[in-house]
Amino acid sequence: MSTRQIRVELPGNLLTLAGVRGEQVLEVVEPVTANAVVDALEARFPMLRGTVREHETGKRRAFLRFFACEEDISFAGMDAVLPAAVVEGREAFLVIGAVAGG
Numbered sequence: 001m002s003t004r005q006i007r008v009e010l011p012g013n014l015l016t017l018a019g020v021r022g023e024q025v026l027e028v029v030e031p032v033t034a035n036a037v038v039d040a041l042e043a044r045f046p047m048l049r050g051t052v053r054e055h056e057t058g059k060r061r062a063f064l065r066f067f068a069c070e071e072d073i074s075f076a077g078m079d080a081v082l083p084a085a086v087v088e089g090r091e092a093f094l095v096i097g098a099v100a101g102g
Helices: 012-018 034-044
Strands: 003-009 024-029 064-068 093-097
Touching: 003 034, 024 034
Parallel strands: 003 093
Antiparallel strands: 003 024, 064 093
16 A cells, blocks of 8 residues: 655644644555545544544535645545645645635
8 A cells, every 4th residue: 555745734723623733744545635635634633533524424524625736626526636746745735714704
């Protein structure tokens, strides 16, 4: 089972909940998908379980977005392979809190 080191940036509220600061580097099992990244994130920080994806369905939470290589990949599907720049560690996988309101 091959793994990759993936850089992950989280919104401030999730960093606070996890008790960490700044960009995180996670060992992610290949193929590197959003699901695999969240699996690694939840394994390292169990307190984040259910904050990025729903417990019951495994779907991304509605008010979070995933970005890779300056592109919103939120609707690409949780099992879509991430861009090479993320897999190779040149770019980070970003979890961004959506802004709502008026």
